[in-house]
Amino acid sequence: MMPQGTHTVDVPLDIQTIWNFVHDMNNWAPLVPGYIEHEILSDRRSTWAFKGDLGFMKKTVKLQIDIQEWNEPSEVTFDLKGLSDNFKGGGYFRAEAIDDKTTKMSGHLDITAGGMMGAMVNQILTKFVPQTAEELTEAIVEKLLEINLVK
Amino acid sequence: MSSSIPTHWDKEVDVIVLGTGGAALTAAVAASESGANVLVLEKTHQIGGTTAFSGGVPWIPLNHYMKEAGFEDNREDAINYIKRLALGRADDHMIETFVDKGHEVIRFLHDHTPVKFVTPKSYPEYYARMDEALKHGTRSLDPAPYDLNEIGEWGPLVRQNPLFPPLTLEEGGAVGGIDFQVVAERMQNNIVTMGRSLIASLFKACLDRGVETLIETAGKELIINEDGQVVGLIAETKVGEVLRIAARKGVVLASGGFEWNKQLVRAFLKAEFTHPVTPPGNEGDALMMAMKAGAALENMSEAWWYPAMVDPTFEYEDNVMAQLGSGRMGPNSIVVNKYGRRFVHEGTTYNDMPRSFFNYDPVKIEFPNEAPVWMIFDQQLKDSQLIVTMTPGDPAPEWVDQADSIRELAEKIGVDPDGLEDEVRKWNEYCEQGVDPDFHRGTIQFEALTNGGGSPANNLGKIEKGPFYALPIYLGALGTNGGPKINENGQVVNFRGEPIKGLYAAGNASGNPLGPIYPSAGGTIGPAMVFGFLAGQHAANS
Numbered sequence: 001m002m003p004q005g006t007h008t009v010d011v012p013l014d015i016q017t018i019w020n021f022v023h024d025m026n027n028w029a030p031l032v033p034g035y036i037e038h039e040i041l042s043d044r045r046s047t048w049a050f051k052g053d054l055g056f057m058k059k060t061v062k063l064q065i066d067i068q069e070w071n072e073p074s075e076v077t078f079d080l081k082g083l084s085d086n087f088k089g090g091g092y093f094r095a096e097a098i099d100d101k102t103t104k105m106s107g108h109l110d111i112t113a114g115g116m117m118g119a120m121v122n123q124i125l126t127k128f129v130p131q132t133a134e135e136l137t138e139a140i141v142e143k144l145l146e147i148n149l150v151k
Numbered sequence: 152m153s154s155s156i157p158t159h160w161d162k163e164v165d166v167i168v169l170g171t172g173g174a175a176l177t178a179a180v181a182a183s184e185s186g187a188n189v190l191v192l193e194k195t196h197q198i199g200g201t202t203a204f205s206g207g208v209p210w211i212p213l214n215h216y217m218k219e220a221g222f223e224d225n226r227e228d229a230i231n232y233i234k235r236l237a238l239g240r241a242d243d244h245m246i247e248t249f250v251d252k253g254h255e256v257i258r259f260l261h262d263h264t265p266v267k268f269v270t271p272k273s274y275p276e277y278y279a280r281m282d283e284a285l286k287h288g289t290r291s292l293d294p295a296p297y298d299l300n301e302i303g304e305w306g307p308l309v310r311q312n313p314l315f316p317p318l319t320l321e322e323g324g325a326v327g328g329i330d331f332q333v334v335a336e337r338m339q340n341n342i343v344t345m346g347r348s349l350i351a352s353l354f355k356a357c358l359d360r361g362v363e364t365l366i367e368t369a370g371k372e373l374i375i376n377e378d379g380q381v382v383g384l385i386a387e388t389k390v391g392e393v394l395r396i397a398a399r400k401g402v403v404l405a406s407g408g409f410e411w412n413k414q415l416v417r418a419f420l421k422a423e424f425t426h427p428v429t430p431p432g433n434e435g436d437a438l439m440m441a442m443k444a445g446a447a448l449e450n451m452s453e454a455w456w457y458p459a460m461v462d463p464t465f466e467y468e469d470n471v472m473a474q475l476g477s478g479r480m481g482p483n484s485i486v487v488n489k490y491g492r493r494f495v496h497e498g499t500t501y502n503d504m505p506r507s508f509f510n511y512d513p514v515k516i517e518f519p520n521e522a523p524v525w526m527i528f529d530q531q532l533k534d535s536q537l538i539v540t541m542t543p544g545d546p547a548p549e550w551v552d553q554a555d556s557i558r559e560l561a562e563k564i565g566v567d568p569d570g571l572e573d574e575v576r577k578w579n580e581y582c583e584q585g586v587d588p589d590f591h592r593g594t595i596q597f598e599a600l601t602n603g604g605g606s607p608a609n610n611l612g613k614i615e616k617g618p619f620y621a622l623p624i625y626l627g628a629l630g631t632n633g634g635p636k637i638n639e640n641g642q643v644v645n646f647r648g649e650p651i652k653g654l655y656a657a658g659n660a661s662g663n664p665l666g667p668i669y670p671s672a673g674g675t676i677g678p679a680m681v682f683g684f685l686a687g688q689h690a691a692n693s
């Protein structure tokens with residue numbers, strides 16, 4: 001079982017505007033639900049700390065993100081792995097121009113726990129991961145609209 | 152908010168029960184079974200209280216599940232055992248009531264409600280090596296797995312149990328050896344065990360009997376008539392709506408202890424404990440209501456103590472979650488105070504071990520073992536046991552202090568390095584000799600409960616392989632257990648020993664009728680359910 005989730009939204013902005021925002025992690029890192037801090041280690045590598053809300057409890061985790069690809073203007077893909085806990089996965093942001101004023105934007109996340117408790121943790125993550133993918137994508141869209149529409 | 156008799160009631164019922172833990176729901180079942188119209192009020196947004204959060208195990212002498220499993224028990228032994236542990240601090244009459252009525256309550260629940268148990272055959276009594284103890288089998292009962300879907304929309308409201316996966320005690324839910332695949336399947340299918348099973352099945356029994364439950368509605372004040380009889384209650388909803396509710400037959404205080412009320416903790420307990428292991432909500436509301444009604448109090452300086460540990464990366468309802476921790480009785484580990492000295496048999500029961508934190512040194516004028524104290528262990532233990540949330544094989548997390556030498560470790564955690572080095576040297580010598588003359592590790596049942604009991608092989612292991620680790624142990628509790636004194640009907644009595652009419656208490660909202668004891672797994676929920684049942688029954692028939 002691989003806990004994963006993709007969330008797609010039509011954004012009333014052109015694809016380049018979206019790319020300009022999404023390609024730089026510093027722009028959207030604070031929008032990750034439960035964000036605590038992040039540190040850019042190189043142009044591809046960063047470490048993150050956030051507090052995940054699992055519903056019945058909250059868990060602080062540290063993880064490392066390695067950007068795999070930047071395909072301007074349509075895709076950023078990354079791998080992730082837990083530094084504090086045993087899990088790994090990846091994700092992407094994808095943008096697809098519908099017309100020159102509208103873009104379909106998708107955020108995807110998959111995280112799989114390993115180790116002795118893996119099966120149990122993955123069961124918990126089946127709800128958490130899609131929810132986080134949705135919340136993050138929505139938060140990015142909201143921010144994009146805030147910056148670009150409300151002047 | 153006034154507690155004088157109102158001219159108009161917002162609601163009128165026979166019996167009001169405060170709380171939705173084990174004591175409360177058993178009281179509600181018993182009262183409605185006896186024909187009463189029952190209203191249950193729960194302060195928080197979830198049902199089940201600490202009971203849902205717990206192992207859900209009641210300890211009940213002479214229960215029929217034991218008999219079916221072939222375990223012999225007898226009344227005299229059970230009574231003598233409780234008396235031995237209570238050290239003269241419980242009424243014989245209450246002990247006898249518990250022993251005589253407990254198995255009847257369990258039988259009733261089994262025959263007439265979905266509340267079912269199994270006997271955890273491989274889970275012996277905590278003090279099995281004492282002369283007075285049951286030698287074979289157990290009086291503890293393990294809630295059978297239960298389908299949460301049975302209670303429909305109430306299912307998601309049953310408080311989650313973040314500490315125990317959905318396994319029975321026997322399956323290893325509390326003691327390790329866990330099959331995480333089974334856990335995952337149960338989670339997927341909404342099958343609950345332990346405290347959640349007990350609460351969900353008791354709640355179903357309430358639903359089947361038409362008991363009404365209001366959540367986010369706290370009992371605030373008792374309404375008492377001029378004859379001193381409790382005739383109702385003022386409750387308040389989360390949004391501040393005040394309800395005046397008449398209770399024609401009685402009010403059962405079953406709203407847990409006072410562990411989350413700092414003022415009451417300071418006023419009554421021997422030390423201010425910093426780490427309640429319970430969900431927030433138990434703030435001593437019942438105690439304050441009972442004191443105002445003139446109740447006698449008992450067992451007030453006691454709690455169900457627990458040496459709590461913490462993985463600071465877990466939070467429950469905005470507090471860092473205190474954990475039960477584990478590993479403290481394993482080999483390759485000792486517990487020391489700030490002088491780096493051992494001060495207690497590390498593997499004694501969780502209720503007993505923290506009592507040593509209260510020792511007073513009248514020369515130095517201090518409590519030398521005041522928490523936090525430190526569990527010191529080595530890589531061998533780290534590699535072989537689950538310690539708090541650290542699984543063997545995974546790298547040690549940031550929140551665990553570690554060092555390559557004992558001295559360096561002591562300096563890191565602010566413990567006397569000479570003392571700790573000397574203590575570890577001594578411990579390693581004892582391990583070589585296979586005997587701990589200081590505190591008798593390796594000799595009692597509890598320190599290797601499901602592994603044949605304490606022995607040098609199970610519990611004496613050198614601390615010699617670095618890196619060395621240290622974890623703080625805090626004074627925690629599974630709830631307080633002092634409160635209004637009750638009689639054999641669960642009625643609250645005043646200081647003259649007379650019942651306060653219409654007022655009942657059970658569970659951690661009452662003084663524990665068995666005194667300051669935790670006889671084995673289920674030692675708190677056992678009396679909570681039994682006296683909850685008796686209270687509900689008596690109220691309904693009054």
Ligand SMILES: Cc1cc2nc3c(=O)[nH]c(=O)nc-3n(C[C@H](O)[C@H](O)[C@H](O)COP(=O)(O)OP(=O)(O)OC[C@H]3O[C@@H](n4cnc5c(N)ncnc54)[C@H](O)[C@@H]3O)c2cc1C
Nearest residue numbers: 170172174200201202205206370407432658659673675676
């Ligand atoms: C992790 C853990 C494991 C444990 N395992 C076991 C075990 O297996 N066996 C055992 O015997 N003991 C166990 N214990 C201890 C046991 O859970 C408690 O002692 C017991 O559940 C207390 O039951 P109760 O019904 O008195 O109170 P609770 O279950 O705490 O219920 C009290 C309820 O009252 C509500 N309330 C509070 N104030 C008000 C108010 N003013 N109005 C209305 N409602 C109110 C609370 O929100 C709560 O829901 C464990 C404890 C913990 C923390």
